């Protein structure tokens with residue numbers, strides 16, 4: 001079967017997107033999804049998303065990591081899917097959609113910046129050398145001095161597969177403070193099993209963790225990632241973080257067809 005696909009990227013976190021509103025796609029075929037994400041034998045991407053119909057909202061988001069397994073929420077993927085839905089004229093400049101972690105609202109501004117509301121965050125675990133929180137996906141966050149030269153893949157894999165996070169694992173974020181309003185971030189992503197150029201739920205987790213651990217008192221924070229610039233804003237309600245938004249570009253790269 002010949003399938004139309006669309007390639008999007010959000011600050012270098014890249015995705016294959018397929019319009020699956022007719023429910024034709026073989027969602028259980030892990031090997032197929034892994035091949036479509038393979039950068040030599042397939043299209044190449046950090047993840048694959050299906051746009052599907054949803055009875056309550058504009059659409060449903062289904063997300064798979066490049067290992068072919070369905071996974072938890074993808075922030076950059078969610079932003080790219082909103083841009084795709086706008087391209088398809090499924091939505092205008094604002095939308096509500098359902099994803100694995102529930103209902104999301106989003107908007108697209110005149111410059112194509114997509115602002116995605118993330119889930120509320122509470123129950124942050126703060127340890128002396130790292131924090132752990134869930135922003136739709138699980139994230140370990142730790143400060144690193146020489147982030148530029150840090151071996152993210154080796155050190156990230158060691159923590160992700162170590163005793164801290166058991167079978168489920170976690171995404172691993174390494175952060176460096178630039179100033180009170182800006183942090184640099186590099187992320188080892190679970191399910192990609194490598195560093196990605198950006199991680200949206202990771203940027204969200206890092207920004208909240210920097211506030212929760214007193215690195216900054218600000219609630220609107222710039223996150224400089226390898227693939228560009230994201231920003232995160234939120235409000236504190238006691239120990240909870242609400243009205244959490246992940247903002248940044250989400251760009252169409254190319255479209256094509258592929259035999260599956």
Ligand SMILES: N[C@H](CCC[C@H](N)C(=O)O)C(=O)O
Nearest residue numbers: 071074075076137199200201
């Ligand atoms: N790899 C993540 C999901 C994608 C997260 C990332 N691409 C984002 O933008 O949030 C996980 O399995 O927890």
